Amino acid sequence: MKYRLLPPVLAAIAGFSALTGAARAQSASADAVFSTKQRAAIVQIMRQALQDDPTILTEAIRSLRVKAQQQQEDKSMAGVRAHRDELQQAPDFAVRGNPHGKITVVEFFDPRCSYCRHMMPVVDAFLARHPDVRLVEKLVPVLGEGSVIDTRAIFAASAQGKYDVMRRALMDDTTKPTMDRVSEVAKANGLDMTRFAADMSAPQTVALITTNLDQARAVNLDGTPTFIFGTAAMAPGALEPDQMDEFLERARKA
Structure with a gap:
């Protein structure tokens, strides 16, 4: 789903x-x-x-x-x-697994998407099973204002080296996203709040979001989460572990 x-x-x-x-x-x-x-x-x-x-x-x-x-x-x-190179590129903070992995998997996700949240431990386990996989994360705020606020906060935290910390904190958070709420989460995770507030609206934050949304349109993205396995398969929806392994094998053989 x-x-x-x-x-x-x-x-x-x-x-x-x-x-x-x-x-x-x-x-x-x-x-x-x-x-x-x-x-x-x-x-x-x-x-x-x-x-x-x-x-x-x-x-x-x-x-x-x-x-x-x-x-x-x-x-x-x-x-x-057509957009393979752009899709497989991302800032270092948005690359997980093996940064020099033979196979690149791209994940488009929204921080407020319940299915994306469900996939967090599944993806963690997938990367643990396959040490040769390079995972590129593409945050796309497609579910409204709350998604935009959380995405801005996650990218703002990346400027202080806490992208993954903030991503996991907000994707585990069930409180309605507001500026006050993301500030509370940021403070609880040790961010410099003056810098965080400035980076929420910084040009680099806007550019990161715009780039990901442009790439989503380029591949005709239909929903989140969506996984792209090399250039062999594009799989929308919450996947089972064995499905991820099957798509990966298809990418290995492509």
């Missing part, structure tokens, strides 16, 4: 557009081939077929959805291959 960036209704619109587009193309072709009487007969046959077996329409819609999903995945992977 995952949080989606776009309303599910867009999928239905996409399917409807494909269906109506196909219908228009068929209609234009029919005008050139069939007479008015023949077209009326064809329409009647189709109506009768749908009345006799409504699953025909259900199967057609399902087929369109599968095709649309495949097109979405193809578009995302095309973006991954």
Whole structure:
């Protein structure tokens, strides 16, 4: 499961557009081939077929959805291959595991996303199992104002060498995120509060967020968390340990 960036209704619109587009193309072709009487007969046959077996329409819609999903995945992977170098780069503080690892895994996540929080120990264990993996973290605040506040706070803490400390503290925190709350967490973790307050709105903080969001758009990101295994697979949603291992093996063989 995952949080989606776009309303599910867009999928239905996409399917409807494909269906109506196909219908228009068929209609234009029919005008050139069939007479008015023949077209009326064809329409009647189709109506009768749908009345006799409504699953025909259900199967057609399902087929369109599968095709649309495949097109979405193809578009995302095309973006991954086109932007491979940018995706696999990040400030040193956002790189975990083996910094010289043979395989790079990219994780897009939102600090307020419950599924992202669920994945924290799963990712920790994954890195412990695979010492040759380099993990690049991409913070993307996509769930509203609270996400933006937490993301700014985490990047502000990075200026004092406490990115991971603040990331874990805020992702474990269940209190509603506010400026006062993130300041409390920062103070409790030993940050210089004058510097922290300034870095919350510093140009480098804004630049880090903008870069990650631009990269998310480049790969047509659909939700958080999303993992990219090399250039072999893009896997959205909370994954099981064995799923992560399987995607990693696919990346090793690519």
